[in-house]
Amino acid sequence: xxAYTLSVSAAVGVVLLTALVFRLVRGAGEDRxxxxxxxxHAGAMLSAMFLLVFAIAVVVPWTxxxxxxxxxxxxxxxxxxxxxxxxxxxxxxPLEVRNALRNYVTFVVxxxxxxxxxxRMDPLGAARMDQLRGRVTGLEVSGDDEEExxxxxxxxxxxxxxxxxQRTADAAARPPDGVLxxxxxxxxxxILFPFLAGARPRGLTILPIVATAGLLGFGTYLTxxxxxxxxxxxxxxxQAFQGALQEFARIGGGM
Numbered sequence: 417x418x419a420y421t422l423s424v425s426a427a428v429g430v431v432l433l434t435a436l437v438f439r440l441v442r443g444a445g446e447d448r449x450x451x452x453x454x455x456x457h458a459g460a461m462l463s464a465m466f467l468l469v470f471a472i473a474v475v476v477p478w479t480x481x482x483x484x485x486x487x488x489x490x491x492x493x494x495x496x497x498x499x500x501x502x503x504x505x506x507x508x509x510p511l512e513v514r515n516a517l518r519n520y521v522t523f524v525v526x527x528x529x530x531x532x533x534x535x536r537m538d539p540l541g542a543a544r545m546d547q548l549r550g551r552v553t554g555l556e557v558s559g560d561d562e563e564e565x566x567x568x569x570x571x572x573x574x575x576x577x578x579x580x581x582q583r584t585a586d587a588a589a590r591p592p593d594g595v596l597x598x599x600x601x602x603x604x605x606x607i608l609f610p611f612l613a614g615a616r617p618r619g620l621t622i623l624p625i626v627a628t629a630g631l632l633g634f635g636t637y638l639t640x641x642x643x644x645x646x647x648x649x650x651x652x653x654x655q656a657f658q659g660a661l662q663e664f665a666r667i668g669g670g671m
Contacts, residue, residue, distance in 0.1 A: 491579030
């Protein structure tokens, strides 16, 4: 924060020093016109700065949401693959593993998804996966086929856990610190700049500024509304996990 403050102070100092030097130069005139070169240059730079910050505030959540959506498909597909592979396990293990997978996916859809909209995860989900991994690891198998089935199921369970860890990071992800604040600040400056530059619009001439303010306000709210991957207009839904539950029912014959 200190570095940011010093950089802003240095930039302001350069402007003030430059203005003082040129003011001492003979023949230099004042620029009080709202449409003059000073106001025109400053206005263009403010607009460019707002567009830059606004683009970051939109692109970062959009990219995060897209990656989070793909990751839900990876996790749900790993659960389906584990469900298939469990059929070759010995004894009652197939039923136990499949029930555990079905309960986990149901838990994610029903209980965990609302928490993810708030940027949180339920630790019970990780505990369920640890329990499932321990159960499969502790299975006593005989023969190459059963040993291979156990290794395959464990591989898919590890894939589920890895995808879950990524989903945890996606749920907590936010745009870089200060981006939303800069979006609001630069948007407000763009709206107020004509008045700060000395313009005093009256009547119909104020309508463009009102329209601009409305659009900037909507855009600024949008950047806040899409800041989380599992909430807002870009929210990633549990469709992949719901599809996994349907696939479980098909594979298990309605189990």
